Amino acid sequence: MQLFRHSNIGGMNAKSTALTPFLWLLVPLLGAAVASVALAGVTTATYLLLGLCSLVILFILGLGAYFAVKNPDCLRSEKYTIQKMVIERGQIGDTSTGLQEQDVIEHQPNQRI
Numbered sequence: 001m002q003l004f005r006h007s008n009i010g011g012m013n014a015k016s017t018a019l020t021p022f023l024w025l026l027v028p029l030l031g032a033a034v035a036s037v038a039l040a041g042v043t044t045a046t047y048l049l050l051g052l053c054s055l056v057i058l059f060i061l062g063l064g065a066y067f068a069v070k071n072p073d074c075l076r077s078e079k080y081t082i083q084k085m086v087i088e089r090g091q092i093g094d095t096s097t098g099l100q101e102q103d104v105i106e107h108q109p110n111q112r113i
Helices: 020-040 044-070 078-089 102-106
Strands: 091-094 098-101
Touching (some): 020 044
């Protein structure tokens, strides 16, 4: 099933950041709160669900601030992190040519990459 292949939260690939599991926790809680209001009106259960949503949002904000200070790489997408590692290691290439060291490429100026 390819339902989750295009899942995006906040414009990022939803599978690749440290905050993603907590963002997905928020979705069913909000859905349950809306369903609670629609089916039974405002009840104690609605307040409980909205309170849990508030706690999850505060936790996400706190976790985001923590990772922004301590380890910003956890907030970046997996694709960005892989590209950063390739650039740091000086490797060039793709899936058809394979990865090559940058100094090898510089010695072969007429060869297509």
